[in-house]
Amino acid sequence: MIELVLETKDLKVYYGKNMVIKDVNLKVPKNVVFALMGPSGCGKSTMLRTFNRLLELNSEARVEGEVRIFGRNIYAPDVDPIEVRREVGMVFQYPNPFPHLTIYDNVAIGLKLNRLVRSKEELDKRVKWALKKAALWDEVKDRLDDYPSNLSGGQRQRLVIARTLAMKPKILLMDEPTANIDPVGTKKIEELLFELKKEYTIILVTHSPAQAARVSDYVAFLYLGELIEVGPTKRVFENPEHELTEQYVTGALG
Amino acid sequence: MSGYNVRKLKEKLFLFLIGALTVLMFFPLFHIIYSVFKNGIHVILNRGATFITGTLSDGGIGPAIIGTFILVFLASLIGLPVAFLVGIYAYEYPESTLGKATKSLLQIMLEFPTILVGVFVMQILVVPMGTYSALAGALALAIIMMPYVAVYTHEAMRQIPFAYREAAFSLGLTRVKAVFRVLVPMAKRGILTGVLIGIAKVAGETAPLLFTVGGSYQTYQIGITKPVGAIPLLIYTLIQSPAKEYHEMAWGASLILLLIFLGIFIPVRLSLREVKL
């Protein structure tokens, strides 16, 4: 029996009168890299943001249906979105470490403000651990009080990953994390994913079918808000069941 | 042919006119600064330090200078926290009716007739208290300062890219913490600019002080519930007296005021250019 980390039931999202996510049913198992792919504008980023209820920052968005994390529907009325966000971490399309905080403070801020650690020693340990897990420690250990503006794009993104990991979430959501990173940095982050999935479940939105093929175990293909096909990556790419999927993975679709 | 020449002539005339009118717009500013310096520097040089430290009977404007500082300080104490929080509210809840009403109100108050504010404060503070006071003047100035600080706060917060807002919330921070511990520090440059501009503005105001502070220039007695003087108010009074000597003092005081104003305003305004998140 595969343990389901995240499951959606008839998930719908509306922007005003537009339905942008149409009855999506998804099952995400534990300790995998689960990719969401599809042409731009098809709603992948929107759907990702329903998984940590970050969509609520957009006042025009409305969500119907269920998103279950470890069996619990996070859209139930008695659920606090802030609690949800502490258990689900997110990495964004544009590396966004806080520019006015040092590298150390960037990793520490989630812990400090949420009072997740009790002492300075514990904080130091956690920061070091998170930076190591994000494969950034060696590159910044001598300049923890430097600022993110002095890091490369790839390093900044790994800093964001460290910031997220510090909170010890169960699920990592990644919204096109390498879209704005150079190829070398991209490679480093993709390698990191192989390590991270041993302990975490990663849901990755990508605009590149090639990346999905490289890094993911499972992949879901979204087109215009609908879930067209989902399954083990190898199978979907080598034997797509749906015509649209085949067009997309071969590059015929934009 | 000649039609083309006419067009060319019109064009040259037009360009000349544009340039001339622009010069005309700024000519008064330069002439004002020149006049204030020319007429004010005499007095200050003649009387030296007494001008700045002495009381009116000694021919100095000391109490007015102190008064201005006290009033601006008190006004900031009252007005800054309120304005800052109101600005944050307008930023966080822009869609709510209250949020929209607040934004409109702030815009209205931005250039509201300051004499009306002064008379209002007089009615609610000076009359019941039975005396002119620094407190009343400070309240009037605070009311005038608030829209500036609130609007600048609002704008500075709005400039923060949405990505950082997402990042802050994705860490599971409460709204209070996300706004005050992460976002506000990112906007602090812009907010500080608004504060300094507000201060520069109220330091030079006359009308709101007319019926609130009384104008005390012979002593250095300081108290929140006592009358107090201010440089702009003193200048206003001195100009209207028939004594030539007082007119000279008015120019000297104007020079001091001008220096204070430019000293705050120009650095703040120059630093604004560099603030680009």
Added chain:
Amino acid sequence: MKVDLKHILLPFVGFVLGLFVLMLLVYFYNSMPIFHREGLDIYLKNVWKAPEEPSREHYGVLAAIWGSIYTSVIAILITLPLSLAYSVFVVDYAPKRIKTWLIILSDVMAGLPTIIYGIWGVFVLVPLLKKIVMQPLHDHLSFLPLFSYPPITGFSYLSAGILLGIMVTPFASAIIREAYQMIPFTYREAIYSLGATRLEATKILLGYVKPAIYSGIILAFGRAIGETAAVSLVIGNTFNLSLALFAPGYTISSLIANQFGNAFIYEYMTSALFAAGLVLFAIGLVVNLAGIYLLRRWEANVRL
């Protein structure tokens, strides 16, 4: 109960809104006595009798209302060409370095303490105007109503209007300049590619931002009408109801500034002044709202 952001902020918002409402109420409440006594005549008549006996007090602030409007109109007549020229120059012709400084200088003019405008107005502008403009015009053209009043001191509607014009031009300029700057470059390209001269192109482009121009002028008007310190020093503070540019007069704000000090001696004068203030309040409100509304509506509809 958990402390929400709203709970922290709402009291302060309430305080600010409440203060504004209280201000309005104070003006209404204190105008009541004079309304009962004079009715609407307080606004429609020009009279100011303050004898010792309260029953013979008689007020009408029409002169002040007229003065406020007249001087502010003169002011925006000056502002219009100057702010348009400035905006066009800064956006289209000024080299980069000068451009920044011109904007900063405009802001300095906008923020400069008004009493400094005032002292310059009293001791420099007015004598100059009297000598160079008013005296000659009166000497030669006094048959024209505009120039019929003899300029004795030089304190007049004209002096106040010009001083106000100088003071409020930066306000209109800021709004018009920003709007003019935002016109998409492709629009400019298109106009020139049709063979327009600079004059013609400028006219078309300014037409594109007309609502912003209206808004800027309206807001400048509002600023002018609310100005106290500088105006009260150069307008002459006399009850007049005249079109003559060189005649002294009153504005609502200068009336209040001038008369409030001794108003408490009389029974109804304070109320009369509050009533005058109420008008100014209303004008200030209407003008600011109109200006902002125009600007916002234009921004929403036209700007990309």
